[in-house]
Amino acid sequence: MKKLKRSGRLVDMTNFMLEHPHQLVSLKYFSERYQSAKSSISEDLTIVKEIFEEEGIGELLTVPGASGGVKYIPTVDASAAEAFVHELCTQLQDESRILPGGYLYMMDILGRPSTMNQIGRLFAALFKDRDVDAIMTVATKGIPLAHAIGTYLDVPVSIVRRDHRVTEGSVVSINYVSGSSKRMQTMSLARRSLEEGANVLIVDDFMKAGGTAKGMVDLLSEFRAEVAGIATLVEAADVSERLVEDYVSIARLSEVNEKDRRITVEPGNYVNQLKEVLGE
Numbered sequence: 001m002k003k004l005k006r007s008g009r010l011v012d013m014t015n016f017m018l019e020h021p022h023q024l025v026s027l028k029y030f031s032e033r034y035q036s037a038k039s040s041i042s043e044d045l046t047i048v049k050e051i052f053e054e055e056g057i058g059e060l061l062t063v064p065g066a067s068g069g070v071k072y073i074p075t076v077d078a079s080a081a082e083a084f085v086h087e088l089c090t091q092l093q094d095e096s097r098i099l100p101g102g103y104l105y106m107m108d109i110l111g112r113p114s115t116m117n118q119i120g121r122l123f124a125a126l127f128k129d130r131d132v133d134a135i136m137t138v139a140t141k142g143i144p145l146a147h148a149i150g151t152y153l154d155v156p157v158s159i160v161r162r163d164h165r166v167t168e169g170s171v172v173s174i175n176y177v178s179g180s181s182k183r184m185q186t187m188s189l190a191r192r193s194l195e196e197g198a199n200v201l202i203v204d205d206f207m208k209a210g211g212t213a214k215g216m217v218d219l220l221s222e223f224r225a226e227v228a229g230i231a232t233l234v235e236a237a238d239v240s241e242r243l244v245e246d247y248v249s250i251a252r253l254s255e256v257n258e259k260d261r262r263i264t265v266e267p268g269n270y271v272n273q274l275k276e277v278l279g280e
Contacts, residue, residue: 003035009044017048017060017072021124022154026069045070056080074152076125078280082271084118089251092234092265102256104263106234110144110205119250120148123203123231126248126274127153130228133198134158136216137205138187145233146203158193158200160216162186168193172222176215187215189223199228207232210243217244235268248273 004012013030030041049060056077062070088109097105109115127149135157137146143159150157164171168190175186194200202216213230220227230247237254249268256263 001033001035006040006044009034009036009040010047013044014048014051017070018057020154021058021072021074021152022128024063024069024071026067029069073128074121074124075128076122076274078271078275078278081122081125081274082267084122085250085267085271088115088119089265089267092251092253093263095261095263097263098256098258098261100258102258104206104234104253104256106205107141110141110233113144116144116148117151119145119233120150121152122250122270122274123149123201123248124152126270126277127201127229127231129277130201131199132201132228134194134200135203136160136189136194136200136220137203138162138212138216141205142203145205145231149201149203149231153201155201156193158189160187160189160219162188164188172219174215174219174222176211176218178209178211185215187212187219189219194223194225196224198223198225200225201228202230204230204232206234206236207244207247207249208236209239209241210247213247214243232268234265237266 027038027041031038045060052058052060056075058075059073060070061073091109099105132153132155134155135146135150137143137157138160146157162185164173170191171188172191173186173188175184178185200220202213204213207213217227230244232247232249234251234253235249237252248270250270252266252268254264254266
């Protein structure tokens, strides 16, 4: 890259940090990239850090030492997050989402990259200090959300499947009981997709009794992996017995009344947990 003026460095540096969250970047790298002295790079980073914090974009952490550098950690403002959650709940209450059988249509939200990116950022900000090594979800509807979170945490996504695909090589399979239907089902994960002992964030698009999430917890034990947390987009409120307890939800679905064409959705426990993390 050719030598840039400070204004050019600041723009490029900001863009670089936003595209490389949770990655430690050395001052030497920036110095060589912009053909500038480390002292000038440090001053530039101070400016970027101040703007990031003032605008609620995230934190810029400085790691001292010969192998140190700077790391961008995406965060969110609690009030902005709360406003987004309420807006999402409003969207979910649109009566046109009611499907035959009393199901809720969510594929437009799961298929909207901008919305998934916002939700991914919310979860990434909440779990930023959990030392997450990987994201795990079940194919297929949880994949967009898992990839969005993985992007902001800069970790890979492991996809659990209901069936075994030859292209994935050897797999680890377990049987689990669906929390809602009480039926025995099977889930599998390729051995190569997850390192033994990894700290894993479980992601689910919709949680009723939590049977799928519990199945993923049990599957992780086969890899001697740890559960960093459980994140779900929407949870059902009318559940007599929940198979998992420690989870975070963006929204809580209380009612889908097909006869009266009424949907009741309220914020989940996400905002309260975020405020705890932020000390508010």
